[in-house]
Structures are given as C-alpha cells and as structure tokens.
Amino acid sequence: MNSFSSADRPLTTPGTSSVTATSPAGLDCYQQAVDFLYARLNYERTPDAAGSLQDFKLARMEELLAELGNPQLAVRTVHIAGSKGKGSTATMVARIVEAAGYRVGLFTSPHVDHFEERFTVNSQIATPQQVIALVDRLRPVVERLDQRYLAQGPTFFELATALSWLHFVEQKVDLAVMEVGLGGRLDSTNVCSPLVTAITSISRDHTRLLGDTLEAIAREKAGIIKRCVPVVTGVTAAGPAQAISEIAHSQSAPLLRLGHEIQLHAERAVESTAEPACYQIDLDVLGRHFRDLSLSMSGEHQTRNAAVAVTMALLLGERGFQISEAQIRAGLLAAQCPLRVEVVDRQPLTIVDAGHNAASIEALCQTLGGLSVRRKTVLFATSRDKEVDVLLSILTRHFDEIWLTRYSNNPRAVTLDELEALAPQVLTKPWRMFANPRDALETAAATVADGDLFCITGSFFLAAEAKHLLADGLRQLQPRN
Incomplete structure (x- = not known):
C-alpha cells in the first residue's frame, strides 16, 4: 500500500541537485522515510497491542508537537469524530471551503494507495520530496522521545498526525480539516484548538476500547468538544445524544443537533436503478434555507453527513470565512x-465499500436495496475487533450468496477458521470460503454474470486490496458466456 507511483512528478531530494524522487536513489529515500513511520507501534495494524484507551497517551503527543514547534496551534482547524461518516463529512467540509477559494488541508485515515493520501492540500497529495523532508524533521525528535519513553515512544498514527500538521503549516493552509482516528478524547488529533467540532454518528465499534454501550462510546467521542467552541452533531438516538448534550453543556459549547437546530427535509434520490442513487436535500439551519442541494456520494446516509458539513461551513462563515451558497x-x-x-x-x-460496523453495513445494504439486478453476491472479510456475527447476520438478509475470505494486507483480519466456524451458525444463504481475495475475484470473473451485483465489503483493508487487484490484473469481472 506504500508503493511509489511513477505517475508522480520527479523531484529533487533534499540536499541534492541530481537525484530525483523517481530515480532509484530517490525511490530509496522515499521508501526509507515511509518505512521509518511504519516501523512504529501501529494500532491501525495491531489493535490488540493496545490494552485499553490508556495506551493512547496525549501527553506523549503533546511533547512530540512541542518539540516540533506546536504546528497544530498555527493552523485554523475543524475537528470531526464519529462512528461512521466522519471521513465523508470531513471531505465535504474541505471541498466546500476549497470551492470558496481557500487553501485547505484534509487529514483522513487510512489510505488506499499512498501514505501521503492522509494529508492532502486542496486535494493534492504531498510529493515524495516533501514526505522525505517531513520525516527528516521528525527523526531526531522521535529518537529523543524513544529514549524518554523507552518502549513506548510515538506511534505510527501520532507521527502521521504530527507530520500532517507540519505539512499544513509549510503549505500555508487557511484551514485544516482533521478527522479523528479512533474515539476522540484520547485520539492523537485531540490536541488542536478547533474553530468548530462535529460528531457525525454513534454506533457500536471498537467496543473493547471505547465501551460496550452507545452512551459510553458517545462520551469518548464527545471528548473532542472544547470550551465555548460550537459542536455540530448528526446523532439522533436518545441515549448517545443526551451524553453529547451533557458534555457540550459542561463545556459551554453551543450545540447544533440534527432534528432540532438542524432540520433536514425532503431527501430525494436522483432516480436510478442501475447504480446506487445520489440524493438531493432541503436544509434549514442557522436562519438559512437551502433547497435541492445535490450530493455526489451515493446513499441516504450521506444526506445526514451533508447536513452536518453544511452547518459546519456556515459556522466557519461566522468566524471569518466567506462562503456563499x-x-x-x-x-x-x-x-x-x-x-x-x-x-x-x-x-x-x-x-467496493469500506463498511466495517453494523451501522455502515446496514447503510450499504439500504443503498443497494433499490438496484435492478438479478442476483446479489457479497465478498466479506473483516477485522478481529468487529462484531463479526452481527455483520454476517445483516448481509445474509440482503444478499443471495455470501463469500468469505481473509484480506492479506493487514494482520487484523479474522482468520478463515473463525469465519468457517461462525458461518453455519449465522448465515441463512449459500456461502463459500476463499483462501484470499484474489481467488474470490478470479472466481467472480468466471461466474458473476452481467446484470448481477458483486459487492466487496466488511473492512477498509479488504476494499482497498480488492480494488488494487482489480486494477492491477483482474481489472474487470467478465460476464458468463
């Protein structure tokens, strides 16, 4: 997932005039920089290494940033948490502010192709030379912190977050849109001073770390709420909504809630039975009335993300940003x-869809429900920290056949033995096992017919791996003769 693309333009590496980022030496420098980051303890890849949320140490992150000059305090920021929808909402906010003529940094995770997709500026990824230079700035600081913290020095995600803020400062962005990695209260991003915060949704995910009730999860995510800083929420379920409201009140943070201060009306799908439908919405918020706002991301769930994003944009308008309808x-x-x-x-x-918890899988199935297809087959793999039985019970209601596999690009995957043991207990539709995604996609190429639906879901890692396989060789699932 960190391979360098020759499509990226050649650049001179720091301190040289004859070595470009696309030359063998430049490639080595770039790969060494990325490898330095991935060598760190990485809860994205090994979540079991975290015994509890207390293993996520904000003090360590604050020290790291202090030694780098506190770049997070030099950038105006919005901060977005949520069980699902936070990446889509962050992207909507970034694109709106970009459309208004501003320079916008967007920090999201994980990435699909290149590590530097995590910190874009006006949709552009950092160049290989920029990545090398940023990591060179990090190295001596990391080495000092390693000595101070011994075996618990900065993690991969902490370094990625710090690196993004350094890049945004260097690129002189007008706004940084920061997506929370995990939870909120103790997430590495939660050391900024945001203009606006948002909590998009609350559903069961990462329960071992965040809590086994929606209220507990909501309280962890509401840890991003700052004193007197307005917070926007798309959470409507009574228990978690109340938890967020209580924390906002304790922080004297103005709260704008979907279904209360934010009124979303007349969600209408752009008619299509051939592909997942996009929606148009009407929205009333902060004394503004929007009619027929069109979305480019499909699914009814994106209407709620859009309501949160537009509200955040209006709040930015009250804080000096000039943003028109x-x-x-x-x-x-x-x-x-x-x-x-x-x-x-x-x-x-x-x-392909990165849905990985019950709420996101339900949203996917709802989005696909109106399609005019003959047969629906799903390829599924997920991570060990997910409620696998719940996810499979949803899929078996909506698909005609379930194919099970294990993604190969990350050690978090549920094993084939575990899936095979669970399948007969949960699945009510025909199911098959595949040793890896490539085998499944090759079978699909020979058996999935034109007019059918083939969906790949259950994990970001599976979706990314399958997309790579399709692009690199399988490319197209050919219909049966």
Missing part, C-alpha cells in the same frame, strides 16, 4: 471519497 453547492458536488459505495465496474455491477 453557490460555493456550498459546488463543494458538495465535488466531494467524493474512495471505497464508499464505489462503483469499480458496471458489467457486471461491481462495488
């Missing part, structure tokens, strides 16, 4: 995220 419309239309109900082929209809 036309720019809001343009930003929503420009907002797209990879691996969110992404159509990668149409004959047959092939969709």
Whole structure:
C-alpha cells in the first residue's frame, strides 16, 4: 500500500541537485522515510497491542508537537469524530471551503494507495520530496522521545498526525480539516484548538476500547468538544445524544443537533436503478434555507453527513470565512471519497465499500436495496475487533450468496477458521470460503454474470486490496458466456 507511483512528478531530494524522487536513489529515500513511520507501534495494524484507551497517551503527543514547534496551534482547524461518516463529512467540509477559494488541508485515515493520501492540500497529495523532508524533521525528535519513553515512544498514527500538521503549516493552509482516528478524547488529533467540532454518528465499534454501550462510546467521542467552541452533531438516538448534550453543556459549547437546530427535509434520490442513487436535500439551519442541494456520494446516509458539513461551513462563515451558497453547492458536488459505495465496474455491477460496523453495513445494504439486478453476491472479510456475527447476520438478509475470505494486507483480519466456524451458525444463504481475495475475484470473473451485483465489503483493508487487484490484473469481472 506504500508503493511509489511513477505517475508522480520527479523531484529533487533534499540536499541534492541530481537525484530525483523517481530515480532509484530517490525511490530509496522515499521508501526509507515511509518505512521509518511504519516501523512504529501501529494500532491501525495491531489493535490488540493496545490494552485499553490508556495506551493512547496525549501527553506523549503533546511533547512530540512541542518539540516540533506546536504546528497544530498555527493552523485554523475543524475537528470531526464519529462512528461512521466522519471521513465523508470531513471531505465535504474541505471541498466546500476549497470551492470558496481557500487553501485547505484534509487529514483522513487510512489510505488506499499512498501514505501521503492522509494529508492532502486542496486535494493534492504531498510529493515524495516533501514526505522525505517531513520525516527528516521528525527523526531526531522521535529518537529523543524513544529514549524518554523507552518502549513506548510515538506511534505510527501520532507521527502521521504530527507530520500532517507540519505539512499544513509549510503549505500555508487557511484551514485544516482533521478527522479523528479512533474515539476522540484520547485520539492523537485531540490536541488542536478547533474553530468548530462535529460528531457525525454513534454506533457500536471498537467496543473493547471505547465501551460496550452507545452512551459510553458517545462520551469518548464527545471528548473532542472544547470550551465555548460550537459542536455540530448528526446523532439522533436518545441515549448517545443526551451524553453529547451533557458534555457540550459542561463545556459551554453551543450545540447544533440534527432534528432540532438542524432540520433536514425532503431527501430525494436522483432516480436510478442501475447504480446506487445520489440524493438531493432541503436544509434549514442557522436562519438559512437551502433547497435541492445535490450530493455526489451515493446513499441516504450521506444526506445526514451533508447536513452536518453544511452547518459546519456556515459556522466557519461566522468566524471569518466567506462562503456563499453557490460555493456550498459546488463543494458538495465535488466531494467524493474512495471505497464508499464505489462503483469499480458496471458489467457486471461491481462495488467496493469500506463498511466495517453494523451501522455502515446496514447503510450499504439500504443503498443497494433499490438496484435492478438479478442476483446479489457479497465478498466479506473483516477485522478481529468487529462484531463479526452481527455483520454476517445483516448481509445474509440482503444478499443471495455470501463469500468469505481473509484480506492479506493487514494482520487484523479474522482468520478463515473463525469465519468457517461462525458461518453455519449465522448465515441463512449459500456461502463459500476463499483462501484470499484474489481467488474470490478470479472466481467472480468466471461466474458473476452481467446484470448481477458483486459487492466487496466488511473492512477498509479488504476494499482497498480488492480494488488494487482489480486494477492491477483482474481489472474487470467478465460476464458468463
């Protein structure tokens, strides 16, 4: 997932005039920089290494940033948490502010192709030379902190977060849109001083770390709420909504809630039975009335993300940003995220989706429900920290056949033995096992017919791996003769 693409333009590496980033020496420098980051303890790849949330240490992150000059305090920021929808909402906010003519940094995770996708500026990833230079700034600081913390020095995600703020400062962004990695209260991003915060949704995920009730999860995510800083929330369920409201009140933070201060009306799908539908919405908030706002990301769930994003944009307008209705419309239309109900082929209809918890899988199934297809097959793999039985019970209600596999690009995957033992207990539709995603995709190429739906979901890692396989060799699932 960290391979360097020759499509990136050649650049001179720091301190040289003859070695470019696309030369063998430049490639080595770039790969060494990325490898330095991935050598760190990485809870994205090994979540079992974290015994509890207390293993996520904000004091360590604060020390790291202090030694780097506190770049997070030099950038105006918005901060977005949520069980699902936070990446889509962050992207919508970024595109709206970009459409208004500002320079916007966007920090999201994980990445699909290149590490530097995590910290874009006006949709552009950092160059290999920039990555090398940023990591060179980090190295001596990390070495000092390693000595101070011994075996518990900065993690991969902490370094990625710090690196993003350094990049945003160097690129002189007008705004940084920061997506929380995990939880909120103790997440590495939660050392900023945001202009606006948001909590998009609350559902069961990472329960071992965040708590086994929606209220407990909501309280962890509401840890991003700052004193007197307005917070926008798309959470409507009574228990978690009340938890967020209580924390906002304790922080004297103005709270704008979907279904209360934010009124979302007349959600209408752009008619299509051939592909997942996009929506138009009407929205009333902060004394403004928007009609027929069109979204480019498919699924009814994106209407709630859009309501949160537009509200955040209006609040930014109250804090010095000049953003018109036309720019809001343009930003929503420009907002797209990879691996969110992404159509990668149409004959047959092939969709990859990063859904990984019950709420996101339900949203996916709802989005696909109106499609005019003959047969629906899903390829599924997920991570060990997920409620696998719950996810499979949803899929077996909505698909005609369930294919089970294990993604190979990350050690978090549920094993084939575990899936095979669980399948007969949960699945009510025909199911098959595949040793790896490549085997499954090769079988699909021979058996999935034009007019059918083939969906790949259950994990960001599976969706990314399958998309790579399709692009690198399988490319297209050919219909049966």
